[in-house]
Amino acid sequence: MLEIARIREEKDKIVEALKVRNFDAQQVVNAVIETDAKWRDKKTQLDEIAAESNKLSKMIGQLFAQGKQEEANEAKAKTQDLKASEKTLKDEVQQLADELQKLMYEIPNVPDPLVPQGKTDKDNEEVDKGGVIPQLSNAVPHWELAEKYNLIDFEMGVKVTGAGFPFYVGQGARLQRALINFFLDSARDSGYTEFIPPFVVNEASGYGTGQLPDKEGQMYHVGEDDLYLIPTAEVPLTNMYRDVILNESDFPVKVTGYTPCFRREAGSYGKDVRGLNRLHQFDKVEIVRLEHPDNSYAALTEMVDYVKGLVTALGLPFRIVRLCGGDLGFTSALTYDFEVYSAAQEKWLEVSSVSNFETFQANRLKLRFKDADGKKQLAHTLNGSALALPRIMAALLENNQTADGIKVPEVLVPYTGFDMIK
Template sequence: MLQLNYIREKKDEAIQRLALKNIDAKPILEKVLEFDNDRRRTQNELDTLLNEANVIAKQVGDLYKQGKKAEADELKNKSIAVKESSGKLAEQLKIIEEQQYNLLVTIPNTPSLKVPKGKTPADNENIHQEGEIPKLHAGAKPHWELAEQYDLIDFELGVKLTGAGFPVYKGKVARLQRALINFFLDKATAAGYLEIQPPIMVNEASGYATGQLPDKEGQMYHSTIDNLYLIPTAEVPITNIYRDVIVKSDQLPIKMCGYTPCFRREAGSYGKDVRGLNRLHQFDKVEIVQIAHPDKSYQTLEDMREYVAGLLRDLELPFRILKLCGGDMSFASALTYDFETFSAAQEKWLEVSSVSNFETFQSNRMKLRFKEGDAKTQLAHTLNGSALALPRIVASLLENNQTPEGIKIPKALIPYTGFSLIN
């Protein structure tokens, strides 16, 4: 949610920035400011009335103490009248605030001015590419065929147990996944991220604070009997640790990481893009989260980007980094880098990580603030990134490292897997 102060003070900048997301924000922002004027005027009137009522109430008390009952009773009547009009005003104020709020939550975050213009993924800016794209032997297979050949992943068994998008991992690939999780967590903690093991179900307030609710309700699995949601990412519980918290500025940056399963309903996708591990309802991910000082959050974003790049280097996967264009960015993000690894057998790039700065968009909703000395509290900036999501990493590893003799495990992972070849 955008900050009112920002809209009030820098309306033109906000319009300019939102234009990057292909939105003509002018009428909406002006409407918000109209509500704001209304709100302030109404509140002032209401405050004046309430003040009057408070003064009268005090006088009534004094008069009673002095035994002046008649005068007190007279004042009482006055007070009742004041109360009647203040009640009406309070109702008005509530309506105005609600309207303003309902409008505010429909406005996406303002993209950073560094965000490239554009509407579709084709407009994303490819800012970096490294690693060698492997040349596979004749007869190389996509990962779902490899999974079958080596009896690694059973998609149909998953359908039997649960449904499509819930694969069963077996043997060496189960071990490989566990290895990846441990490897990613070790790397993150070595980089100063505090490891968190959060609940994987969250309540409404949490889903709301990070922006999944109310509008993206359909994307989460919902346990209606207890009104809890299965998390779509560890970002939700981990960031919410700091909901309604005021930290001291010297505590920043706060760095946290966590492994969790992630659950996404993502209904309505079919075809080649969702084959095998490309898109799942349940998958594993290690997430990194930072809470940063507003002056430093973009440096933090670069640090996180470099950190994720390091992971892909360790895994010896060719990858590229895209700076998402305005049209391809998420609702809440101000700047996002997507990481894609090249899947040699499918001959396409697969998104394996997304690293974003949300600026104050999330912290405004969750009232995550910091205090610098005696200065007024300010909203902190929140950032997060996948480091990394497993399924497409596994897909890339299987496909890119296949040889006629079997699938090779990258050196960095061997201490974790305990084997160097899947055959």
């Protein structure tokens, strides 16, 4: 959520910047400024009445003590009138505050100047590329390999739960676990503290990181308990710091965690959802950083380099794209997506997003720090997939298939205990 002071001071600049997202913010920004002005006016009136009421309350006792009963009674009557007005104003102030909050939730984050203009993922900007695309004859897609080698049982998942909830079996389960452990160990070695967070969160946590109200329809909701299954570990890991005041010396805060992730993926259909391409439940290791505003973009570069190291270690051909305005997430100021090449499907598969949210999440979270002068400022938050497993698994199976079986990347062998799936 943008800061209200920033909207007041940089109204035209914000409206212009949000055009990169193909978002016309003029109307909602005007409504925010108008509602904020009304709120501040009513709040001033409320404060004045409260001060006058307190002043009279103190006078009443003094007047009675001085034997000025008539004046004291007049002051009491006036106090009752003020309290009635105070109650009305409190309701008006709260109503305006709620209205202002709702309007603020409609405004996405202001994109960084590096964000290119564009409407769809076709307008994203490639910034890096690496690895070698394997030249395979008669390459078999991962869903057929999974069945041939008894690695993943999609039909059992449909039977037990529904489409998008596969069973991993035998060596497939071990390969999945190997990837999780490799990613977690790599994060630990890079200075991230590991957490195992809850897999469900409350509504405040959803609002804190921006999944609510923007992505409410994509989250699984446990109605009776009013809890949400997490779509990513970013939500509980970042919300650990909701309503927290850090010291400047605490930066950088680097945390990681493995969780299953749950997404309804409403509206997804067709060949792009086949096999592991799009699931309702999948595993992911997430990295989250809290940074001083002066260092957040240097941290973003570090995180991109870190994820690049992971896909390189797995021997996967990859490319990195900078998301255009039309493809940029609601809460992000700048995002880099990682894609790996699928040899059998002959296309690029997204496996990671690394983003800087600047103060957008921190403002919702009330996540602040004390600077050297003791002044409280909003921190910057960042996160990245490191990595999401389904499409990594798909690319590993497809790209490493041979006549004798599927080769396991050397870096995973200590975790799997085998170097070939036969």
